[in-house]
Amino acid sequence: MSFFHKLIHLRWPVIGLAFIVIGATVIGLPRLTKDTTADAFIDPDSPALVYKAKVEEAFGITDPIVIALINRDANGVFDPISLKIIRKLTDEVGALPYVDPDLVVSLATENNIVGTNDGLIVEGFLEANTQGFRSPVGTMARGEEIRNAIADFPLYSGSLVAENGSASLIVAEILDEDRAQETYDAVMALVEATALPNGVELHVAGEGAVAGYLSTYIDADASRLNPLAATIITLILILAFRSMRAAIVSNLIVLATVLGSFGLMGLSGTSFFVITNGLLVNLIGIAVADSIHVLSAFYAVRRTAPYMPQRDAVAEAMRRMWRPITLTSGTTIAGFLALSVSSVMPPVSAFGLFGAIGVFLAWIYSMTLLPALLSVWPSQRVPAIFRSSRKADTFQRIMQGVGRRILSAPCVVVGTTLFVFVVSVIGASQLVVDEDRINNFQRSEPVYVADKAINAEMDGIYALDVLVEGAEAEALYQPELLRRIEALQSYMETLPGVNGTSSVVDYVKQLHRAVNEGDPAFYTIPDDPDLIAQLFFLYGASADPTDFEEEVDYDYQRALVRASVDNGRHTNNKVIVPALEAYLQDKFDSDAAYGTATGRVSVNYYWIDGIERSNLASVLLSLAAVTLVAMLIFRSAVVGSLAALPVFFAVLLVYAIMGFMGIPLGVGTSMFAAIAIGLSVDFAVHTMDRLREIGRMFGLTVDTLQAFYPETGRALFFNFIAVAGGFGVLATSSVPPLVKFGSLVAVAVTVAFLISITLLPTLAVWLKPRALQACPITETSYATDPHSA
Structure with a gap:
């Protein structure tokens, strides 16, 4: 008795065990946690991330939520x-549970600094009882006084209030980044509840807002798209097999695969990242492809042997299909594992690992649960299109026609392929790497509008930081070190996209001018370290000494220099971050003090740079792994190389399309290659396996290879329609990267399908590889007429 006869004999224990395993993995789903931060994409041990954490610990600065009030009337924000x-x-934002009330910065929290004969006046811009401001709060005169004070305090111009007075910021630091979504929702509720006069706008942006909104945004999109993808695939299954049985059992295999993979993800403590949404559609495509091939074989058996008992028919179908499904699963797993080990980004590595696990689960369930379910289905009705008395259906006739045209014009097929290859190489050479997190949103989304509006009015809300560390405590009292920081700020302001900088030096110069009766000539760094220490003491005596906690540490040994950048594009970051690091190495690397670039811009540069450095290596390694596995399973370098051709062309052509259309290689678009490799290899392996069966039984001729198209070609066609349709659904997404991602994968799958049914049979006839003809397969039971199978 064959393995599958034994398995079907034990069908109820098999079904029971399968559902126990599914249940055991499902318990991990509630443990899944989302991580929508940009930091998730970089190695936790990366110096950029380590120093960012160091800055957060020393100065309390994280990725903030930024609220901007914009008033373009004549009085601007000073009315x-x-x-x-x-x-x-x-006040309301500071009272929110996950916001640090001591690190909310706005005109309502910051102080003006002016000098008097008796010392300093340090008082809030919006305080009611003040010495420096003469007019009452809430009057136009007070607003004009604040305007003049801001103009006389360079630190605030452009960073807190727009240079033209049209906008002002409220910057809130989030205490717990895992609560970014809740904090963003709470801030938005406050903003929406605020009554605004005509001409006044409120916008919410910043990395904290992006991380918070992205989670809700993608979840809402996925909750609409994933059911739509499942519905479309179900309809395609019904169209292909005219059977609810086929649709139901296929969906059960898909469900078991998805639940198992994501359940194990939760049990392992792996976070659900932004790109993990793409894994769901990917696993649906792979799992349904296995089901399509098994069901096609099952109904083919019922056609040729209509009176065969159902259980025997299932066992025969599995005996025919276990090999190609196992081969495709092996090559797909190899591709995903290669991606996992080669990527430098944790989410991508996790994607590759759990993609491989999902493919393995799909294979296990397709080999066990699927035949068990088919064998216990009460109805033995054969769909009309698969009955032996019926002629070939429409799709079989279409594929037969395709086969005749392809095999009768080999020169056209090869010539067209070579032309496409040359054009694709030209297009792929124009591909560039770029990413901007804000482009994850449609241009109509509030967070996108806010980002563009704030960056247009202010110096910029993207932070490029330098952590300056002195050799000893009170190093920042030394004029030489402060002048080096001043020179650093001047240099940073020459970098593209940098519109302003801030540091403790700005306070020192403002204090120095204030104690000299406001004389602009004294807006300098004093030469005497004792005077610098005295200035800090005077400020502490007049106001809260912790006001500097975002600029210096308690011991005055470390300082934070912050540059405001007006965009988050990688093409800009990869210019300014290396330039800044080179400057620091040259000017700020000594025993007295050293500086390290950090901040959001630096971290983003390194994790996107990881794509630029590792993407090509990951793709080549995945292609190599797929090719090597194909060579091993077919025991032929030639056949293995042929099986890799559709995968290679799928990736190359999509890169070409991206190059010609100016679509940059970013986080979302870089993922298409791994998925394309995993999905495309299925078409190639099924094709080569069937060609080998035909070749070993009847030889590789134009006539004999016609037998490839009616059954295997039809199954591949519906495999292609199901996968391309599932990913094509993403083209309707409201998340721009998912639109590109889904469209690119759909194109890649289309290319792989077309190359598999055109170029591979043509090359098989031309080259006649020995591995496709020698040693007849004794295990197959196809009829002696190749066309009857």
Whole structure:
């Protein structure tokens, strides 16, 4: 008795055990946690991330949520109503549970610094009882005084208030980045509840807002798209087999695969990243492809042997299909594992690992649960299109026609392929790497509009930081070190996209001018370290000494220099970050003090740079792994190489399309290659396996290879329609990267399908590889007429 006869004999224990395993993995789903931060894409041990954490610990600065009030009227943000809104929102945001109330920065929290004969006056811009401000809060006169004070305090111009007075920021640091979504939702609720006069706008942006909104945004999109993809694939299954049985059992295999993979993800403690959404559609495509081939074989058996008992028919179908399904699963797993080990980004590595696990589960369930379910289905009705008395259906006739045209014009097929190859190489050479997190959103989305509006009015909300560390405590009292920081700020402001900088030096110069009766000539760094220490002491005596906690540490040994950048594009980051690091190495690497680039811009540069450095290596390694496995399973270098051709062309052509259309290689688009490799190899392996069966039984001729198209070609066609249709659904997504991702994968699958049914049979006839003809397969039971199978 064959393995599958034994398995079907034990069908109920098999089904029971399968559902126990599914249940055991499902318990991991509630443990899945989302991580939508950009930091997730970089190695936790990366110096950029380590120093970012160091800055957060020393200065309390994280990725903030930024609220901007924009008023383009003549009085700008200095009119009484705008200032009242700023104070109200500052108080409300500071009271939120996951916001640090001591690190909310706005006109309502910051102080003006002016000098008097008796010392310093340090008082809030919106305080009610003040010495420096003469007019009452809530009057136009007070607004004008604040305008003049801001103009006289360079630190705030462009960073807190727009240079033209049209906008002002409220910056809130989130205490727990895992609560970014809740914090963003709470901030948005406050903003939406604020009554605004005509001409006044409120916008919410910043990395904290992006991380918070991205989670909700993608979840809402996925909740619509994933059921739609499943519905479309189900309809395709019904169209292919005219059978609810086929649709139901296929969906059970898909469900078991997806639940198992994501359940194991939760049990392992692996986070659900932004790109993990793509894994779901990928596993659906792979699992349904296995089912399509098994069901095609099952109904083919029922056609040729209509009176065969159902259980025997299932066993025969599995005996025919276990080999190609196992081969495709092996090559797909190899591709995913290669991606996992070669990627430098943790989410991509996790994608590759759990993609491989999902493919393995799909194979296990297709080899066990699927035949068991087919064997216990109460109805033995054969769909009309598969009955022996019926002529070939429409799709079989289409594929037969395709086969005749392809095999009768080999020169056209090869010539067209070579032309496409040359054009693709030209297009792929134009591919560039770029990424901007804000482009994850449609241009109409509030967070996108806010980002563009704020960066247009202000210096910029993307932070490029330098952590300056002195050799000893109170190193920042030394004029030489402060002047080096001043020179660093001047250099940073020459970098593209950098519109302003801030550091403790700005406070020192403002204090120095204030104690010299506001004389602009004294907006300098004092030469005497004792005077610098005295300035800090005077400030502490007049105000809260912790006001500097975002610029210096308690011991005055470490300082944070922050540059405001007006865009988050990698093409800009990869210019300014290396340039800054080179400057620091040259000017800030000594025993007295050293500086390290960090901040959001630096971290983003390194994780996108990881794509630029590793993408090609990952793709080549995945292609090599797939090719090697194909060579091993077919025991032929020639046949293995032929099986890799559709995969190679699928990836190359999509890179060409991206190059010609100006679509950059980013996080979302870089993932298509791994998925394309995993999905495309299925078409190639099924094709080569069937060609080998035909070749060994009847030889490789134009006539004999016609037998490839009616059954295997039809199954591949519906495999292609199901996968391409599933990914094509993503083209309707409201998330731009998913639109590109789904469209590119659909194109890749299309290319792989076309190359598999055109170029591979043509080359098989031309080359007649020995491995496709020698040693007849004794295990197959195909009829002696190749066309009857």
